[in-house]
Amino acid sequence: MMSIFDPQRWAHTLRRRAKTFVGARPQLFFPLFRPRPAFDDLLVTESTDLCIEGFPRSANSFAVGAIRHTQPEPVQVAHHTHVPANAMRACEWGIPTVVLIRSPQDAIVSRVALGKETRMVGDEPPAPKQRVSFAAWVHAWYSFYRHLSWYREREQFLVAPFQHVIQDMGQVVERVNARFGTGLIPFSHSNEAVAAVQERQGYHAGPNDRRAQLKEETRADFEAALRKEATLREWMDEAERLHNLYLEAVGGE
Secondary structure (H helix, E strand, O other): OOOOHHHHHHHHHHHHHHHHHHOOOOOHHHHHOOOOOHOOOOOOOOOOHHHEEOOOOOHHHHHHHHHHHHHHOOOOOOHHHEEEEEHHHHHHOOOOOOEEEOHHHHHHHHHHHHHHOOOOOOOOOOOOOOOOOHHHHHHHHHHHHHHHHHHHHOOOOEEEEEEEEEEHHHHHHHHHHHHOOOOOOOOOOOOOHHHHHHHHOOOOHHHHHHHHHHHHHHHHHHHHHHHHHHHHHHHHHHHHHHHHHHHHHHHHH
């Protein structure tokens, strides 16, 4: 594990915490990110048909790709900001909204592993260092779903667990139609359709051997940190409790 005094790690961790803070406050997030061209197709607008948001590595790319793959006409989807502000604004405006969720440990391990993978060059390079602390990632996960809890309690969005999305996205689309009265065509979850979505969305949308190895190593580091850091364990306990509350919302439908 890296030294806690690594200055680069602290810098990335502070940036992550800043985005977590701003991303939970639509009144700050939209004025800051609306002018950025990279966010033109991601943010909720008055013409948005559907908002799909979730913490990173919660099947965001696959969910958006599957929706677009199946519809005969273009659908305006707000997505991939990975902060709650986008979903909060969509709920406030009455736009059909899907919030994706994956267990906090699985989502964080996958996100850290992907971050390492994207910085690897060549066939057998050494794994890059972890840029953001586990504590900052757990805080970000918890903040994302805690700030959406008010809207969840009022059933203003639909919760879609990770396993539902990757195993039967068609059923998720049917739930969207039933909840919001939309007329989306359900995704046919065949091997061919899944492969087509993953190919179009990019390598990060599906698993691979290199990332599997990185995830195994990252999970071991995470579990070692949990054994060592009492505060991290407390945060994870809170995150797991919140995760269970979201899953209960699915079971109640």
